Amino acid sequence: MEAIKYSEDIQIKKLTLLGLCLLCSLTCWNTASWANDTDTDSPNRFSDNLRFTLDASSRAVYFSRQNQTGFMHAFGFDLHKVFSGQQRDIGTLVLQGYLTRIDNFVTAPAIFDDPDDTEFVYRIFNFNYTGLPGNWPNLRIGHFEVAYGLEHAIDTNGTLRQYQQGANLGIKADWGVSLNKQLTSFEYEIGATSGGNQELDSDDGSFVYSARIGTPRDENTVLGLAVYKSELNNLKRERLGVDVRYYHGLHGFFAEVSTGENNETDVLNLFGEWNYRNSTESLLYYTQLSYLSIDVTGNSALKGIVGVKYAPDNHWSLSTQYARDINVFVGKKHQGLFNLQLRYRF
């Protein structure tokens, strides 16, 4: 039965990929037909307004509790294509798919079946229709990040640096639809997704609703307010969150507070980060503290993280990070993770 389900999942992914490629081709064809014959430089080829790169990374992780080292290798593509009509942009297609192999990954992410496994992983894989005029929202369809917290405005796909979205919400990105827009004084995204994570849908009635409204992400002080409701693997979650980013010169101070329930048990999640970049922004240092409390009896976990990322050019990045449990939930054991990652974008 498992083999049949696995085969069906592969089929669904292939069909999705095919569908999105078809959508892309049709939009391209339409774009070409809209081009004015007096406008000889109008985008009418798929290569126009296209960014495409291959992306490869290798990560080694030392698990201190098990005293073992695991590896994760990812090789995939990153495609960004803006579709334009005669005088306006119509939408943006972002496709990121990675063949990901883990070896001896003793605490494997949920999308893998065991510590030694290979999966095709969708990161961001969606089309955002931006063709509506004025303040009408954009419509996004596909696989995208859940609209919640710090993670929403910061790209962490394929990086060691994360914002505990998975630990707090149970999911980081999902298949579905959203309404979104960046306006002068605020931006927002309201999403409804399937809860299937890497799968298009789920058989167990899972769902995710999320919404975040925030001040413009480029300002030196950014505030966000988010709500979240989901049912994933029969665990119901509700969250209300506030996120803050403040930049002072080369320093950045981030914080996120989440409160809510897991199956009617109170949850409080606190997160803080201090980061520092050099003036050329080739070096990033950061330290994070993450506190998660489930129920009111003091059952809580505290984790500390320090990391460095060195990116000398547009191709290479070398990152390292050490994460250590300072306090763990009752019945759990302390874990320390040392990560080292080399990444190259072609």
Place this chain on the structure above:
Amino acid sequence: MYLFKKSIVATTVMVIFSLLSAHSFAAFCSLRDPVETIKALHPESTSFKSIVKVIDENVRNQVQTLLPPNTLHFSELGKHTLYVVYTKDRPTGYVHVRSEESEWGLVEIAWSMTLDLEVKDFKLQRCRSRARKLVDTEDFKVQLRGRTYHDFVQMLNRDGYTLNTDKVDVDPKAKSLAEVIIRCGMKTLLVTELAWSQDVQKNTLYRGAELNFKAMDAVTLVDQPMDGAVSKALNSAFSGASTGIDRSTVAVAKVYDKQQQLLGAIYQGRLDIDGRPSIIEWAITAKGEIININNSKGWGNHSTQKAFEKTIGQNYSSTNQCNDRAELVALEAIVTTRSLLEN
């Protein structure tokens, strides 16, 4: 040990493969939605369209040659977008975002430009300096509006890096940030001209056609205007001599009315006038008469302007009719256009 060896092999393969690659790209899912920046800089706009081009080592080398000691930071290389802004279906300007190194990290500035590549306004999209509020003012911005690439060059001292305080007035506390903004603006104007030259040329030709031919309905750009018959006609008219127009920069658009009748053409070419590189644009009827002439960079002095404008209404056919350089270059524009319209 076996796993470790496998991973080492995988990493080695990745490194070898990467060394064979030559292209450079930035992360894509973090690219921003520009709609609000465009609306802030061009409030009158009704739509915009992206044109993505590669800013490569060739452009970087040209920037280094023309603007030493300035160069392009690695984040400025790769594929970048010029947004063409439309107002009621007509192109009216551009928006381009560039980043500049500073002591506070990269400062990201969205520049709005006219079709003639004069600065219309700017917006500090990302700036971690505390002096930001001192330059985000009308007093500072007004000094940059309407300025061209050459004006920006003069706003810096001869070192090409520090602020020429005779040209720009700014609070001393914001001097470093003002230098960053001027350098960024200067590079933006140059890079736009280098990397998007065809798009910029196309839009100004379209505007020229619309302004000079009231019955205009359609415009067709001439592909490779200096090929074949045109070269022959120019050689014949000038006996192989040059009038000073850089023929590699010539662009011509044929203009038609609703009945597909040829009304004339817009001719553009680069020419050095009084030591300054200028883009001259002639509007010429189907019969070869000059109906307008325009210098997108400004004429510099009145006598030059007068000399060129006196060719309006003329229809030259040989060098014998020409008494000065303005008439000679007008003849070249007419010979080229006539040859293209006849074919």
